[in-house]
Amino acid sequence: MPATNTIDGHTFAINEEGFFTQRDDWNEELAGILAELIGVEMTDAHWKALRFMRDDQATTGVTPTLRRMQTVGGFDVKELYRLFPGKPAKKMSYLAGLPKPIGCV
Amino acid sequence: MRSVPEGFVVPNFGPAPAAAAASGRTRTEVAGGGSSGDTGPRKLALICSKGNLDMAYPGLILGNAAASEGVEVHVFFTFWGLDIVNTKTNGNLKFTMVGNTAMHMNELGRIKPGLEHRSMPQIMGRIPGMTKFATWMMKKQIAELDVPDVPDFLDLMQAAGVHMYACRMTFDMMKLIEADMHPGVEGVISATDFIEISENAQTIFI
Numbered sequence: 001m002p003a004t005n006t007i008d009g010h011t012f013a014i015n016e017e018g019f020f021t022q023r024d025d026w027n028e029e030l031a032g033i034l035a036e037l038i039g040v041e042m043t044d045a046h047w048k049a050l051r052f053m054r055d056d057q058a059t060t061g062v063t064p065t066l067r068r069m070q071t072v073g074g075f076d077v078k079e080l081y082r083l084f085p086g087k088p089a090k091k092m093s094y095l096a097g098l099p100k101p102i103g104c105v
Numbered sequence: 106m107r108s109v110p111e112g113f114v115v116p117n118f119g120p121a122p123a124a125a126a127a128s129g130r131t132r133t134e135v136a137g138g139g140s141s142g143d144t145g146p147r148k149l150a151l152i153c154s155k156g157n158l159d160m161a162y163p164g165l166i167l168g169n170a171a172a173s174e175g176v177e178v179h180v181f182f183t184f185w186g187l188d189i190v191n192t193k194t195n196g197n198l199k200f201t202m203v204g205n206t207a208m209h210m211n212e213l214g215r216i217k218p219g220l221e222h223r224s225m226p227q228i229m230g231r232i233p234g235m236t237k238f239a240t241w242m243m244k245k246q247i248a249e250l251d252v253p254d255v256p257d258f259l260d261l262m263q264a265a266g267v268h269m270y271a272c273r274m275t276f277d278m279m280k281l282i283e284a285d286m287h288p289g290v291e292g293v294i295s296a297t298d299f300i301e302i303s304e305n306a307q308t309i310f311i
């Protein structure tokens with residue numbers, strides 16, 4: 001039985017760190033709740049980054065790194081650091097319902 | 106900020122930057138007490154002293170990775186390491202197989218299995234054009250992994266908030282000018298300045 005998190009009627013499978021293991025367990029309402037938990041105030045710019053992450057992961061099978069967000073998604077890295085301060089790549093992948101990125105850059 | 110329900114597992118995103126700054130605490134204060142397992146804000150100091158292409162990347166990758174983990178990063182470029190932030194040289198760093206006894210090439214395995222693990226004779230590095238070829242090869246392999254070239258990497262680090270400095274002594278010795286420095290370089294500072302800046306940091310010399 002894999003571990004799960006439950007909040008406000010949403011249940012999703014997680015790994016030992018708490019990251020999603022099933023991308024289909026995610027929905028935008030849940031993302032909004034999780035954002036509140038980790039202290040991120042969602043705006044359109046935040047959602048744009050999360051949607052790109054999910055779309056990109058759907059085609060490549062891996063969570064995009066910050067570098068890929070820049071080169072493929074056209075996002076400004078400085079802006080991503082501002083939107084998701086501290087650990088941008090990890091915060092974004094968490095809120096997008098994806099595993100944390102494995103790339104080095 | 107909503108509190109985390111009991112039994113709910115949230116990945117470790119570190120302390121909220123605003124909260125950590127507001128409390129004004131330092132690493133040493135936190136290390137002295139507290140039972141939460143929170144070690145406080147981390148700080149990393151990197152000293153980049155080499156200007157070879159293959160010796161530039163370790164510092165850039167570590168510094169950038171640490172920044173994306175919320176670590177405060179300070180990089181001091183000294184001696185040949187200044188070539189990494191000198192815009193006149195940093196697009197043209199080279200890799201040479203001379204003096205590198207670990208020089209082996211994956212591609213050679215296609216010629217004869219096992220050859221990819223054998224180090225190449227040092228004399229081959231002296232063949233004219235070999236450094237150029239080896240540099241081209243390494244740059245190609247780096248680009249294939251979507252890892253940026255050195256100038257782009259510095260842009261990335263600057264965007265990530267990495268603090269970069271040039272070594273005053275090297276700067277004077279090599280007669281460099283500030284206009285040639287990558288814009289991410291915050292200043293030309295002395296060794297003692299860097300020692301002060303890197304107080305309580307984990308320090309890595311490359």
